[in-house]
Amino acid sequence: MPCRNLAMRHGATRGRAARVVRWLARCAALLACSGAAAATDWDLSLDGRVVSSNAQPPFMQGGLGTVRYGSDDQGLQLGRARFALTQSVGELWSVHLDASMYDDRDRSPVGVTEAYLLFRPYPRAGWRLRMRAGGFYPPVSLENRAAGWDSPYTLSYSAIDSWLAVEVRTLGVEGTLDWLGTRAGSPFDLGVTAGAFGWNEGAGAVLAGGGFSLTDRQTPLFGRVGQPGVPPLYGTEPFLQLDHHVGAYAGLEARYHDRLVLRVLRYDNRADPTQIDSVSQAIAWDTRFTSAGLRLEAEHGWTAIVQWMSGETTIEPLGMQMNWPFRADYALIAKRFGLRHSLSVRYDRFEVQATGDADGDGSEDGHAWTAAYIFAPDAHWRLALEWLRVVSSSYNRADLGGPPLLTETQLQLAVRYAIGSASR
Amino acid sequence: MFASLPAPGTAVAAALLINVQTPDGHPVPGAVVTVRPLDAAPRHATPVHAVMDQVNRAFEPDLLVIPVGSTVEFPNSDSVSHQIYSFSPAKRFQLPLYRGKPYPPVRFEQTGVVTLGCNIHDEMLAYLLVTDAPWFGRTDAAGAWSAELPKGRYHVALWHPRLRDSESDLERELTVGDGDRAELTVHLSKPLQPAPLADRPHSWEY
Numbered sequence: 001m002p003c004r005n006l007a008m009r010h011g012a013t014r015g016r017a018a019r020v021v022r023w024l025a026r027c028a029a030l031l032a033c034s035g036a037a038a039a040t041d042w043d044l045s046l047d048g049r050v051v052s053s054n055a056q057p058p059f060m061q062g063g064l065g066t067v068r069y070g071s072d073d074q075g076l077q078l079g080r081a082r083f084a085l086t087q088s089v090g091e092l093w094s095v096h097l098d099a100s101m102y103d104d105r106d107r108s109p110v111g112v113t114e115a116y117l118l119f120r121p122y123p124r125a126g127w128r129l130r131m132r133a134g135g136f137y138p139p140v141s142l143e144n145r146a147a148g149w150d151s152p153y154t155l156s157y158s159a160i161d162s163w164l165a166v167e168v169r170t171l172g173v174e175g176t177l178d179w180l181g182t183r184a185g186s187p188f189d190l191g192v193t194a195g196a197f198g199w200n201e202g203a204g205a206v207l208a209g210g211g212f213s214l215t216d217r218q219t220p221l222f223g224r225v226g227q228p229g230v231p232p233l234y235g236t237e238p239f240l241q242l243d244h245h246v247g248a249y250a251g252l253e254a255r256y257h258d259r260l261v262l263r264v265l266r267y268d269n270r271a272d273p274t275q276i277d278s279v280s281q282a283i284a285w286d287t288r289f290t291s292a293g294l295r296l297e298a299e300h301g302w303t304a305i306v307q308w309m310s311g312e313t314t315i316e317p318l319g320m321q322m323n324w325p326f327r328a329d330y331a332l333i334a335k336r337f338g339l340r341h342s343l344s345v346r347y348d349r350f351e352v353q354a355t356g357d358a359d360g361d362g363s364e365d366g367h368a369w370t371a372a373y374i375f376a377p378d379a380h381w382r383l384a385l386e387w388l389r390v391v392s393s394s395y396n397r398a399d400l401g402g403p404p405l406l407t408e409t410q411l412q413l414a415v416r417y418a419i420g421s422a423s424r
Numbered sequence: 425m426f427a428s429l430p431a432p433g434t435a436v437a438a439a440l441l442i443n444v445q446t447p448d449g450h451p452v453p454g455a456v457v458t459v460r461p462l463d464a465a466p467r468h469a470t471p472v473h474a475v476m477d478q479v480n481r482a483f484e485p486d487l488l489v490i491p492v493g494s495t496v497e498f499p500n501s502d503s504v505s506h507q508i509y510s511f512s513p514a515k516r517f518q519l520p521l522y523r524g525k526p527y528p529p530v531r532f533e534q535t536g537v538v539t540l541g542c543n544i545h546d547e548m549l550a551y552l553l554v555t556d557a558p559w560f561g562r563t564d565a566a567g568a569w570s571a572e573l574p575k576g577r578y579h580v581a582l583w584h585p586r587l588r589d590s591e592s593d594l595e596r597e598l599t600v601g602d603g604d605r606a607e608l609t610v611h612l613s614k615p616l617q618p619a620p621l622a623d624r625p626h627s628w629e630y
Contacts, residue, residue, distance in 0.1 A: 041504050088505065091520040120543055122509050122518050128543075145629035152628055182549060183511065183539045185585075187617055189546075257618050258547060258630065297621055339623055376625070421504045 016103050020046065020081045023101055023110060027083040041086040043147055043420035047079030055390075055408035056397070059166070059210050060104045060217060062230025064397045066366065066390040067410040068156065068215035078103045079155070079216070079414050082148050086421075094118050096134075098148055102217060105227060111220020113149065114169075126184045130176045135221040138170050138249050139193055140265050142295040142305050143332060149218065153303070153344035154372040155386040155412055156214045158330040160291065160309045160348075165218040166225055167206050167238040168267075172197030172247070182257065191253040193265075196246050201271040202238040204285030204313030208324040209233050211364030211394055212350035232362075232396050242284040243272040261295045273316040287313040289326075301336030314356075322358035327351050340377060346370040354395065361399070366392030384414040437575030438600050443609040444567045444582060446616060451567025455584045456489050458557035462577040462597065468492055468556050473529060475499065476540075476550060478506050481626040483540060483550030487585070492556045495529035507543040514538050514554055537583070547630035549620070551585050573600050580608060588614040 027044055049069075057063025057070040069077060081101040088094045098114040116134025137149055141161045146152040149165070157165060174195035181188045199222075206225050209232040219225055219238060226233025251265035268288035275284035289311025296304045308329040315322050328350035336342045351365040372386040388410045398404035440459065444452040460466070471493035477484045478500045490496065500506045500523050508519040514536030519527050521544075532538065532554045542548040563569045582594040589612050600606045 088521050091507075122507075122543055123511050123541070125511055147627060152625065180541065180546075183541050185537075185539075258621050258624075259618055297624070299621070301623060336623065339625055379627075 016078065019109060020078055020101055020103060024081055024083070027099075040088070041421035043082065043084045043418060045080070045082045045148075045416055045418035045420075047081070047414055047416040049077040049079045049415075050413040051075065051077050051410065052412075053408070053410040055410055056402065056406070058215065058217075059206065059213060059226055059233060060102075060106070062227040062233060062235075064210055064232070064394060064400065064402065065408060066211070066213045066368075066392050066406075067388055067408055068213075068217055069410055069412070079412075079416070080148075084148060084420075089117075092119060092121050094120070096136075100148070100218065100220070104217070106220065107224050108220070111223050113218045113220055115221065123178075123180055123183070126180050128178045128180055130178070132170075132174045133172070135169050135171045136174070137164060138168065138174070138195055138265060138267060139176075139251055139253065139263060140164060140267075140291050140293070140309075142261060142263060142293045142307055150216065152374070153332060153334045153342065154346060154370050155216055155384050155414055156370055156388050156410075157216050158307065158332070158346060158348050159212040159214055159328045159350040159368065160307055160330065162213055162215050162217075163207060163328070165216070166213075167200075167203040167219065169200060169219075169221060169239065170195050170197045170249075171199040171221065171239060182255075187257055189253075189255040193249075193251040193253070195249045197248070197269075198246060199239045199241045200247055200269050200287075201242050201245075201275075201284040202236060202240040202282065203269060204287035204315075204324070205236040205238070205283070206233060207313055207326055207352055208285075208315075208322075208354070208358070208362040209236065209396065211352050211362070211392070211396070212326075212328055212366070214348060214368050214370065214388060214390060231400065237282065240277075240282055240284075242275040242277055242282065245270045245272055247271070259297055262293070264290075264292045266290050267311075273314045273321075276317055283315050283317055285313050285315055287311065301334075301338075301342070303332075303334040303336070305332040305334075306330070320357040322354070322361075323356045324358060324362055325353045325355065340375060342374045344370075344372045344374070360395055362396055364392060364394045364396070366390060366394075380418055382414070382416040382418070384412070384416075386410075386412045386414070388412075438573065438603055439570055439605040440573050440578070440580075440598075440600055441568065441570040441605055441607045442563070442580065442582075443607070444563050445609060445611050447612055447614065449611075451563070451565070452584070452587075452612065452616065453563055453565045453567055454487065455563045455567070455569075455582050455587065456487075456553050457561055457563065457569045458489075458553075458555050458581045458583070459559035459571065459573070460557045460579045460581075461574075462579055464574075464576055466556070467558050469558050469560065471495070473497070476552075477501050478508075478542075478548070481506075481542075481545050481548055483548060486550040486620070487553070487562075488551075489553045489555060489560050489562065490532060491560075492535050492554050493531070493533060494554070495531045496552065497525070497529040498527070499525040504544075506545065506548070508540060509543055510538050510540050512536065512538045515552075518543075545630070547624075553583060557581075575600050575602060582610060586617040586619065587612065588617055 293307035
């Protein structure tokens with residue numbers, strides 16, 4: 001029987017690998033047909049992992065694991081297959097598309113994580129306006145600065161960025177006005193951003209149902225989280241619009257030369273928490289948060305990032321009122337050795353409370369240590385080794401028969417090969 | 425960099441040696457020195473044709489000093505497109521999204537500092553100093569620059585994007601007399617602005 005199981009597993013792995021390769025080949029063929037016009041920038045990458053983990057099943061399997069891979073996911077895994085395209089339209093407009101395949105029982109094998117139209121007029125007298133329309137991340141993260149909203153420091157994102165990756169995206173418009181002081185003799189650049197969006201009224205359900213986690217799994221636009229029929233997430237959909245309220249955010253960014261970045265953002269999806277979809281029974285989650293972060297880059301390859309987020313998500317179905325205040329923060333220290341090697345260590349803390357009629361249901365708190373070594377021998381290859389340990393206490397895990405307090409450890413070796421504009 | 429020689433037929437009287445030092449006495453390499461005669465007819469250095477390339481999402485070099493009337497070519501050797509702009513009063517221009525070398529050189533007819541950026545990649549920053557000085561150049565690793573000049577009175581000015589001293593504190597008048605050499609050491613009163621970070625992978629968002 002074990003041999004048969006193993007053979008079935010290998011067969012399944014071969015089938016999945018074939019799917020990934022077929023999709024990447026199609027993307028490559030598409031680029032070849034388009035002739036990769038002069039103003040087209042594109043990237044294609046494949047990230048394979050060898051995983052060792054003692055964690056509970058992860059959220060995409062409907063579990064309450066706090067890391068991306070559970071103890072049933074040992075061995076070879078697809079980290080991410082990614083295809084991205086930036087196509088200029090005229091001189092000042094461009095279209096951006098980022099599509100990924102994670103092959104972990106998502107609704108569709110390929111999902112679009114970001115897709116937007118960017119208007120980028122030339123600066124005038126030190127001022128510059130940028131407008132985006134489509135689906136994209138609001139400007140919160142200070143660690144996810146590599147292509148495809150990945151972190152160049154670690155494989156797993158911080159708890160804050162993991163949550164954004166799972167549940168938050170702007171489906172709407174955003175305007176940014178920058179004062180380019182460094183182009184006019186000042187040591188500072190300043191920017192203000194405002195966004196208006198819809199279709200993010202499902203955001204909050206994963207925090208209340210599953211709590212924070214540390215993963216690098218980005219929910220595609222209009223994708224789902226977890227599996228239908230499997231508690232506690234039931235295949236919830238973050239990208240929903242149930243009322244006619246427009247969500248909004250506003251933020252500030254200040255930079256000192258190329259050394260220091262300060263980012264502050266206030267986000268409110270302004271959902272009506274009493275709304276329930278009569279057909280799907282989906283609930284509107286009224287979610288708002290404030291985030292603030294600082295990234296300092298210094299001589300000799302040192303980087304330090306601190307980020308903090310505090311917010312609350314609320315639902316009010318059938319006359320009840322259930323609140324989940326949440327907060328998370330992290331500190332990261334990274335040291336680069338030339339252009340090829342880097343070592344990073346991050347400490348995360350996170351907490352979800354359950355108040356009002358929620359009365360403890362969904363509360364979680366924990367902390368995590370992440371240590372990663374990344375070696376990029378050239379522009380095509382990246383090797384990464386990451387150790388991640390999460391200690392968490394979860395009401396829902398205990399409620400579903402698991403241990404309330406748990407230490408989960410995940411070790412990943414990742415090999416990524418990329419081709420395209422950024423790696424030529 | 426350039427170190428213009430005296431025009432033919434002019435008697436060489438002496439060497440001028442300039443030293444630039446930080447407040448704590450360290451040499452300042454790369455500072456731009458411009459020297460104009462105060463008691464001779466003003467004249468300019470001969471215009472040149474220069475190249476400022478774009479490699480790994482950075483301008484290469486990131487500072488050029490050119491005589492007024494010079495032309496500069498801005499090829500893009502990267503595989504990603506760039507979109508160059510300047511909104512500096514000395515020269516406002518844009519080069520729409522491009523790779524390779526699709527545009528003719530840009531001519532700089534006004535003196536002053538021209539700050540260049542890329543409208544796609546904000547980490548890209550470079551400077552052109554367009555000068556009408558007949559003698560100019562940049563300090564070496566020891567913070568020194570020298571030129572051979574005819575005797576007379578001169579106005580010496582220093583410039584670099586990292587210098588924080590006021591413009592007037594970076595100007596001197598001096599006489600190059602009959603001696604072998606005239607020497608001027610400028611001690612900056614304020615520390616330098618931080619240098620751009622090196623070794624940051626160019627694919628990272630700024």
